[in-house]
Amino acid sequence: MIRATYPHYDHLSLDIDHALRPQVCASVAALQLANTTFDAIFYCQMLEHLTYKHFSPTLAEPRRVTRRRIVASLLDLPLFFLRMHRLRKLLPRFWNDFSLSSIHQPLHDFAVHGQHHWEIGVRGYPLSRIIKDIEKVGFSHFSHFRMAERPYWHFFLLDITK
Helix, strand or coil, X not given: CHHHHXXXXXXXXXXXXXXXXXXXXXXXXXXCCCCCCEEEEEEECCHHHCCHHHCCHHXXXXXXXXXXXXXXXXXXXXXXXXXXXXXXXXXXXXXXXCCHHHCCCCCCCHHHHCCCCCCEXXXXXXXXXXXXXXXXXXXXXXXXXXXXXXXXXXXXXXXXXX
């Protein structure tokens, strides 16, 4: 996807699973890379596969090896947004800071659902908690938003200021 979208940019794939054949096989929490190696890092639907106690370390280590920006997309509870697709198109700015955790807080059981240990909007993981933890890592300049076309993804643009 990235190669097709940005053919003139160098990019590198990283994963902890050798079977996926990444260019670099490593843990995102312990990168064997020099400081400011990359201009940007893009996390796509990855952080919720780790237990939440690893959330801050998996932002801190990439922050060290990035010069400009980290872009992260996290799953945000979609039920309300999928039902209200027409309203999303009418009021797109309304969705930027809105999280379902304030309305409906279902429990997530990893043993039952697998894959995701946590998601924005699930009990214990409101958007406000995610934002506070991002700030604790040292990101003071960042924005976040949701796209009408992908209401179940919440994007975070984390600027590196050193």
